[in-house]
Amino acid sequence: xxxxxxxxxxxxxxxxxxxxxxxxxxxxxxxxxxxxxxxxxxxxxxxxxxxxxxxxxxxxxxxxxxxxxxxxxxxxxxxxxxxxxxxxxxxxxxxxxxxxxxxxxxxxxxxxxxxxxxxxxxxxxxxxxxxxxxxxxxxxxxxxxxxxxxxxxxxxxxxxxxxxxxxxxxxxxxxxxxxxxxxxxxxxxxxxxxxxxxxxxxxxxxxxxxxxxxxxxxxxxxxxxxxxxxxxxxxxxxxxxxxxxxxxxxxxxx
Amino acid sequence: xxxxxxxxxxxxxxxxxxxxxxxxxxxxxxxxxxxxxxxxxxxxxxxxxxxxxxxxxxxxxxxxxxxxxxxxxxxxxxxxxxxxxxxxxxxxxxxxxxxxxxxxxxxxxxxxxxxxxxxxxxxxxxxxxxxxxxxxxxxxxxxxxxxxxxxxxxxxxxxxxxxxxxxxxxxxxxxxxxxxxxxxxxxxxxxxxxxxxxxxxxxxxxxxxxxxxxxxxxxxxxxxxxxxxxxxxxxxxxxxxxxxxxxxxxxxxxxxxxxxxxxxxxxxxxxxxxxxxxxxxxxxxxxxxxxxxxxxxxxxxxxxxxxxxxxxxxxxxxxxxxxxxxxxxxxxxxxxxxxxxxxxxxxxxxxxxxxxxxxxxxxxxxxxxxxxxxxxxxxxxxxxxxxxxxxxxxxxxxxxxxxxxxxxxxxxxxxxxxxxxxxxxxxxxxxxxxxxxxxxxxxxxxxxxxxxxxxxxxxxxxxxxxxxxxxxxxxxxxxxxx
Numbered sequence: 001x002x003x004x005x006x007x008x009x010x011x012x013x014x015x016x017x018x019x020x021x022x023x024x025x026x027x028x029x030x031x032x033x034x035x036x037x038x039x040x041x042x043x044x045x046x047x048x049x050x051x052x053x054x055x056x057x058x059x060x061x062x063x064x065x066x067x068x069x070x071x072x073x074x075x076x077x078x079x080x081x082x083x084x085x086x087x088x089x090x091x092x093x094x095x096x097x098x099x100x101x102x103x104x105x106x107x108x109x110x111x112x113x114x115x116x117x118x119x120x121x122x123x124x125x126x127x128x129x130x131x132x133x134x135x136x137x138x139x140x141x142x143x144x145x146x147x148x149x150x151x152x153x154x155x156x157x158x159x160x161x162x163x164x165x166x167x168x169x170x171x172x173x174x175x176x177x178x179x180x181x182x183x184x185x186x187x188x189x190x191x192x193x194x195x196x197x198x199x200x201x202x203x204x205x206x207x208x209x210x211x212x213x214x215x216x217x218x219x220x221x222x223x224x225x226x227x228x229x230x231x232x233x234x235x236x237x238x239x240x241x242x243x244x245x246x247x248x249x250x251x252x253x254x
Numbered sequence: 255x256x257x258x259x260x261x262x263x264x265x266x267x268x269x270x271x272x273x274x275x276x277x278x279x280x281x282x283x284x285x286x287x288x289x290x291x292x293x294x295x296x297x298x299x300x301x302x303x304x305x306x307x308x309x310x311x312x313x314x315x316x317x318x319x320x321x322x323x324x325x326x327x328x329x330x331x332x333x334x335x336x337x338x339x340x341x342x343x344x345x346x347x348x349x350x351x352x353x354x355x356x357x358x359x360x361x362x363x364x365x366x367x368x369x370x371x372x373x374x375x376x377x378x379x380x381x382x383x384x385x386x387x388x389x390x391x392x393x394x395x396x397x398x399x400x401x402x403x404x405x406x407x408x409x410x411x412x413x414x415x416x417x418x419x420x421x422x423x424x425x426x427x428x429x430x431x432x433x434x435x436x437x438x439x440x441x442x443x444x445x446x447x448x449x450x451x452x453x454x455x456x457x458x459x460x461x462x463x464x465x466x467x468x469x470x471x472x473x474x475x476x477x478x479x480x481x482x483x484x485x486x487x488x489x490x491x492x493x494x495x496x497x498x499x500x501x502x503x504x505x506x507x508x509x510x511x512x513x514x515x516x517x518x519x520x521x522x523x524x525x526x527x528x529x530x531x532x533x534x535x536x537x538x539x540x541x542x543x544x545x546x547x548x549x550x551x552x553x554x555x556x557x558x559x560x561x562x563x564x565x566x567x568x569x570x571x572x573x574x575x576x577x578x579x580x581x582x583x584x585x586x587x588x589x590x591x592x593x594x595x596x597x598x599x600x601x602x603x604x605x606x607x608x609x610x611x612x613x614x615x616x617x618x619x620x621x622x623x624x625x626x627x628x629x630x631x632x633x634x635x636x637x638x639x640x641x642x643x644x645x646x647x648x649x650x651x652x653x654x655x656x657x658x659x660x661x662x663x664x665x666x667x668x669x670x671x672x673x674x675x676x677x678x679x680x681x682x683x684x685x686x687x688x689x690x691x692x693x694x695x696x697x698x699x700x701x702x703x704x705x706x707x708x709x710x711x712x713x714x715x716x717x718x719x720x721x722x723x724x725x726x727x728x729x730x731x732x733x734x735x736x
Binding site for chain 2: 048049050051052071072073075076077081082084087088089090091092093097098099101102103105106109141158162
């Protein structure tokens with residue numbers, strides 16, 4: 001499904017990803033952990049096509065498509081979904097209209113007619129119940145005036161609506177209380193299927209108690225330095241990251 | 255049939271006018287460039303106007319001759335040469351084109367994006383179509399319906415002939431001849447425009463749109479509109495149409511006057527998309543408009559405008575809240591792109607007790623444009639317990655454009671309540687990326703964000719207008735994020 005090979009990326013002169021490789025097979029859930037500044041969020045943004053980052057080397061292949069060759073919107077239409085760490089507010093644009101535009105964009109890409117109003121509303125009902133997002137939030141402007149937890153639930157709602165092939169969750173657990181964490185995790189677990197892959201980026205093992213990964217990777221200084229099963233997360237929780245850190249050879253960073 | 259009759263009528267009128275001693279060296283129905291008292295007399299005579307109107311025009315001309323063009327607005331342009339303009343051109347059939355192939359492809363592209371039907375595209379760009387017959391029948395049934403209610407809706411020229419007492423009673427009572435430079439010029443040389451009268455207690459059942467005033471197109475550079483809503487009546491008036499207008503007149507100086515009698519309500523909506531000039535700002539329309547309404551007791555006037563066109567816009571639709579408990583509203587979206595310059599806003603003059611006004615202005619600037627909001631809220635000494643609420647927001651699309659706010663507030667009564675909010679923001683890369691990540695393409699994302707930003711104003715437009723106005727916003731800003 002997804003093959004990342006030796007990926008390098010920078011912002012300005014600052015190299016962040018330094019030869020990252022990762023393979024994700026259909027239906028797998030990979031957790032990516034690592035200390036602050038290790039490049040976790042950069043990886044998410046680069047995969048989603050944020051042009052703030054310059055890819056300087058390597059390749060990303062999604063089911064035979066060169067992902068790096070596509071615009072952000074095209075990647076989304078090919079089935080890449082990013083749940084943002086900090087979801088963006090768009091005043092005056094209702095959540096539902098936003099989803100309708102997104103869904104129809106994706107449908108147009110597949111040569112389908114715009115979705116019928118009735119089908120759309122049924123889908124909205126189904127997906128919003130998944131994350132206990134009430135009607136009031138659905139009808140409001142995108143993320144405007146939402147609490148932190150509501151924003152994260154809205155991300156999972158959108159994910160359910162768009163049914164991605166590859167879902168990337170960027171620190172979805174940050175800023176969530178235990179109840180919200182449970183709701184969000186329930187939504188993600190309901191979405192797991194043999195065809196859908198997940199990359200879950202997180203700082204803490206806590207999330208992985210609710211969303212159980214098939215693999216855990218540790219990212220440090222722009223590379224994956226250790227991979228293992230779900231038990232690796234527990235080990236990290238106990239020992240921290242320091243024992244895994246690669247000494248930095250980048251003098252500008254010293 | 256009606257069309258032919260009207261053409262005949264025009265021929266008759268203009269033909270007859272020649273007998274009134276016009277200089278016979280004029281070959282066409284267009285006067286040579288230049289403006290003096292004789293030109294004013296000629297215009298009045300061509301239109302077969304009564305003497306009081308001629309005198310009114312002459313007074314205006316005299317006043318105008320002594321005035322100087324204002325330069326306080328935040329716009330820069332080369333002042334037009336008023337002696338290089340021809341002030342009269344008889345309404346005549348535009349040159350008909352044989353097919354759409356002869357129409358500017360750029361224009362067609364825009365119309366297509368606006369979702370204007372093929373037939374309509376032909377009509378708007380002057381291609382000969384059978385469609386006209388249809389349009390006549392629609393317009394006729396429309397006129398019949400209005401007639402039953404006693405609503406008068408016709409060209410100002412026609413009103414001067416058929417309802418001179420109504421015109422005479424109200425013309426210039428809200429925007430007097432000497433009001434300002436452009437209003438004085440308009441008063442002297444106005445060619446035509448619309449006239450509406452809504453009788454006492456009548457709620458006009460349909461939107462009055464200039465669109466239906468067929469065969470009255472080409473009212474030219476100096477349009478004058480007069481709307482009178484009698485006691486307790488209601489009317490919603492739509493000015494313009496959202497089709498792209500490639501007007502060849504560089505200077506437009508229109509006047510709109512609204513009189514809302516006791517407890518009457520007038521909603522006036524405009525969508526303006528005149529030619530803004532090319533990317534360097536060459537060749538666009540100068541739009542210098544005076545729009546003002548007078549509210550009597552418990553009357554209400556709402557101005558809603560979506561301005562996307564013209565090279566220079568100088569426009570301040572205003573309300574004089576003379577009667578107690580009267581209400582004035584101004585909702586505006588002004589978009590400037592490339593080298594466009596807009597200086598627009600409103601004046602709310604509170605004279606009566608418990609008068610209320612609301613101002614919502616949303617500026618959107620892109621390219622190298624300059625977009626200014628200029629507003630005055632004036633509370634007179636007698637305006638006990640009056641209130642104003644203003645919001646002036648600016649959205650910047652590039653680093654090279656400018657947004658400016660000039661709010662003036664004058665309060666002479668301590669019981670007044672004034673609230674003013676203002677904000678300036680730049681369209682966020684992160685907002686655009688968020689949309690893109692959901693599968694929405696960049697252009698569509700920008701459209702979505704801008705429409706969201708302008709929603710409070712777009713919601714005030716009548717339904718069918720709102721849809722086209724939204725599309726227009728998107729088109730005006732195409733390729734504008736930098």
